[in-house]
Amino acid sequence: MIASSESFTPVSQVGEFGLIDQLRTVLGTDMPDSLVQGIGDDAAVYRVGDGRVHVVTTDALVEGVHFDRTFVPMRYLGWKAIATNVSDVVAMNAEPRYATVALALPNNVSVEQLETLYAGMAEACSRYELIIVGGDVTAAPKLMISISVIGETAENDIVYRKGAQLGDLLCVTGDLGAAAAGLKVLLAGKKGFEPGGDGAESSQPNLAEFAYVVERHLYPQARLDRIQYWRETGVRPSAMIDLSDGLGGDVHHLCTASAVGAVIEAGLLPIHVQTFKAAEQYDADALSLALYGGEDYELLFAVSEADRQKLDEDTYAVVGQVVDASEGVTIRDPDGNVTALEAGGFEHF
Amino acid sequence: MIASSESFTPVSQVGEFGLIDQLRTVLGTDMPDSLVQGIGDDAAVYRVGDGRVHVVTTDALVEGVHFDRTFVPMRYLGWKAIATNVSDVVAMNAEPRYATVALALPNNVSVEQLETLYAGMAEACSRYELIIVGGDVTAAPKLMISISVIGETAENDIVYRKGAQLGDLLCVTGDLGAAAAGLKVLLAGKKGFEPGGDGAESSQPNLAEFAYVVERHLYPQARLDRIQYWRETGVRPSAMIDLSDGLGGDVHHLCTASAVGAVIEAGLLPIHVQTFKAAEQYDADALSLALYGGEDYELLFAVSEADRQKLDEDTYAVVGQVVDASEGVTIRDPDGNVTALEAGGFEHF
Numbered sequence: 001m002i003a004s005s006e007s008f009t010p011v012s013q014v015g016e017f018g019l020i021d022q023l024r025t026v027l028g029t030d031m032p033d034s035l036v037q038g039i040g041d042d043a044a045v046y047r048v049g050d051g052r053v054h055v056v057t058t059d060a061l062v063e064g065v066h067f068d069r070t071f072v073p074m075r076y077l078g079w080k081a082i083a084t085n086v087s088d089v090v091a092m093n094a095e096p097r098y099a100t101v102a103l104a105l106p107n108n109v110s111v112e113q114l115e116t117l118y119a120g121m122a123e124a125c126s127r128y129e130l131i132i133v134g135g136d137v138t139a140a141p142k143l144m145i146s147i148s149v150i151g152e153t154a155e156n157d158i159v160y161r162k163g164a165q166l167g168d169l170l171c172v173t174g175d176l177g178a179a180a181a182g183l184k185v186l187l188a189g190k191k192g193f194e195p196g197g198d199g200a201e202s203s204q205p206n207l208a209e210f211a212y213v214v215e216r217h218l219y220p221q222a223r224l225d226r227i228q229y230w231r232e233t234g235v236r237p238s239a240m241i242d243l244s245d246g247l248g249g250d251v252h253h254l255c256t257a258s259a260v261g262a263v264i265e266a267g268l269l270p271i272h273v274q275t276f277k278a279a280e281q282y283d284a285d286a287l288s289l290a291l292y293g294g295e296d297y298e299l300l301f302a303v304s305e306a307d308r309q310k311l312d313e314d315t316y317a318v319v320g321q322v323v324d325a326s327e328g329v330t331i332r333d334p335d336g337n338v339t340a341l342e343a344g345g346f347e348h349f
Numbered sequence: 350m351i352a353s354s355e356s357f358t359p360v361s362q363v364g365e366f367g368l369i370d371q372l373r374t375v376l377g378t379d380m381p382d383s384l385v386q387g388i389g390d391d392a393a394v395y396r397v398g399d400g401r402v403h404v405v406t407t408d409a410l411v412e413g414v415h416f417d418r419t420f421v422p423m424r425y426l427g428w429k430a431i432a433t434n435v436s437d438v439v440a441m442n443a444e445p446r447y448a449t450v451a452l453a454l455p456n457n458v459s460v461e462q463l464e465t466l467y468a469g470m471a472e473a474c475s476r477y478e479l480i481i482v483g484g485d486v487t488a489a490p491k492l493m494i495s496i497s498v499i500g501e502t503a504e505n506d507i508v509y510r511k512g513a514q515l516g517d518l519l520c521v522t523g524d525l526g527a528a529a530a531g532l533k534v535l536l537a538g539k540k541g542f543e544p545g546g547d548g549a550e551s552s553q554p555n556l557a558e559f560a561y562v563v564e565r566h567l568y569p570q571a572r573l574d575r576i577q578y579w580r581e582t583g584v585r586p587s588a589m590i591d592l593s594d595g596l597g598g599d600v601h602h603l604c605t606a607s608a609v610g611a612v613i614e615a616g617l618l619p620i621h622v623q624t625f626k627a628a629e630q631y632d633a634d635a636l637s638l639a640l641y642g643g644e645d646y647e648l649l650f651a652v653s654e655a656d657r658q659k660l661d662e663d664t665y666a667v668v669g670q671v672v673d674a675s676e677g678v679t680i681r682d683p684d685g686n687v688t689a690l691e692a693g694g695f696e697h698f
Binding site: 007008009010011012013014016019020022023024026027030031032034035037038039043044046048049050052054056057058059060062064065066097098100101102103104105107109110111112114115118119121122125131132133134135136137138139140141142144146148150 | 356357358359360361362363365368369371372373375376379380381383384386387388392393395397398399401403405406407408409411413414415446447449450451452453454456458459460461463464467468470471474480481482483484485486487488489490491493495497499
């Protein structure tokens with residue numbers, strides 16, 4: 001009954017990815033034949049027969065860490081909790097099917113607020129054609145929403161982080177940095193009403209002016225539409241990851257898994273005009289938001305030139321190219337200067 | 350951006366089961382053909398082809414609600430988090446395959462403690478032959494472990510809460526109330542060291558004397574062994590549920606789902622001698638612990654007399670009989686007095 005460990009290493013020394021790696025190590029490598037991919041990609045993959053596979057992913061949202069209830073409406077929170085998990089399924093090139101929801105509720109959440117949260121989840125389920133099949137509700141000091149989503153596809157259709165080939169183009173869907181820009185706008189709005197803020201209308205951000213980036217933060221869209229379009233077009237990326245941490249970190253994940261390097265072209269990054277405006281107004285740098293802001297939930301994918309030519313130009317942006325691992329992961333500015341691209345990214349601890 | 354609800358109904362007015370029911374209602378009843386069972390049983394059931402089904406369940410453990418880190422060692426906590434979810438899979442008569450783990454960690458949990466937690470999970474995974482395929486680690490004010498387990502079996506082998514037939518025997522595996530008795534022993538031990546307690550060795554419970562019940566609380570066993578034995582013996586219960594809330598509450602769940610009543614025989618309930626001793630020493634009633642203590646994670650199952658005769662007597666105890674719904678759920682004491690059996694059970698809110 002005596003705890004076996006004497007020393008105390010704070011989790012901050014290891015970090016989120018280190019802690020997940022450690023879990024993988026403790027659990028060993030004795031995998032059943034049915035398991036195609038365990039911990040280490042956007043979702044795990046296992047065979048269910050007839051050449052089909054299921055994928056499963058889990059993600060938790062914790063109040064005070066991932067969201068602030070003072071400016072995130074419950075309906076959006078419900079949507080986001082589902083959509084961010086669907087994004088991981090989509091990043092495997094699979095389609096969402098079933099979800100389980102574990103809710104931990106503090107006593108300052110009312111039944112009415114919970115109904116609104118549920119309604120947001122239901123909207124997302126309807127949009128992404130998945131169904132919540134299991135739930136657990138418990139008390140807790142802070143609101144926490146833990147969701148698992150199970151998806152399905154043919155085993156041959158699965159796209160991993162690994163698989164990017166030398167010469168492939170690196171592309172993204174949508175634009176980058178908008179979710180982080182939206183968060184800056186929302187935080188500025190909150191600050192105006194805090195002690196020391198003047199609370200005046202005049203100090204409030206003009207949400208209409210920033211409607212696009214605020215929506216990108218509150219109401220992220222999993223790119224199920226894109227993988228469905230690729231399927232119709234006969235395109236299969238060679239490697240893929242969803243952009244939850246930010247391009248800077250996620251391109252490293254993809255390159256490490258694929259054992260390749262990458263050159264990102266700073267001048268090619270798709271950045272919305274509102275992201276530039278918000279960056280200017282709130283003392284941020286639009287390029288940094290695009291690289292490290294995170295939570296865009298767009299897809300970063302590697303694709304051959306031949307496959308790329310099948311795609312409608314409006315559906316992606318080329319942001320770089322796959323190079324040999326020895327060249328590392330770099331970013332080239334519009335003047336041609338090449339520097340190492342730091343992984344950066346968001347760390348909770 | 351304005352929250353739509355004006356009134357504030359505390360979640361305690363609805364309770365855990367009410368909140369889950371509400372989730373089911375909001376999500377509607379538009380079920381895909383592949384879904385055999387949604388929210389409302391120990392686990393959801395969906396078809397994966399070739400006459401096989403998968404089941405999925407989710408459960409969260411929250412510090413201060415489900416466990417107290419001051420007397421629950423991390424290794425046991427890791428074990429219990431997996432075992433309790435496996436129990437829900439087993440209660441569908443299915444075998445566990447894959448798990449996902451979402452961990453929310455306060456900064457007073459060290460890397461060393463986390464390794465011990467992982468080791469306990471790994472032990473349970475090894476025992477129940479399942480593998481953790483996905484993980485998420487995040488910061489949080491309190492330790493929280495949210496797990497989903499996916500299991501598998503043939504569609505024809507699934508046993509639901511519904512399905513109990515008039516005249517079936519109601520049986521349980523193992524003994525009842527031991528986990529709750531063990532918790533009483535542990536709580537008494539903790540109290541001796543609190544302000545006002547004397548902290549003396551003499552006031553500490555003799556853990557050796559109560560080793561069995563303490564272990565039943567810290568180290569619950571999912572009854573995978575029993576369902577495997579039934580499969581070998583050619584026995585299939587007509588209805589089943591795992592005893593997480595306590596027999597009193599769980600027999601109501603089974604009866605409601607099966608649209609039947611039940612008579613429980615108080616004199617037949619299997620109660621361990623240490624449960625009686627702990628009840629006596631800590632001012633509790635052994636029958637109440639057996640009915641409402643919860644967390645035994647044994648199986649309550651309805652079985653025909655013909656199937657019952659195939660079972661080794663050491664593997665179950667008859668605790669009552671299925672009767673017509675109009676007779677309700679009652680308990681008969683050894684003197685023959687019959688009273689309504691309250692659902693009771695544990696409510697977090």
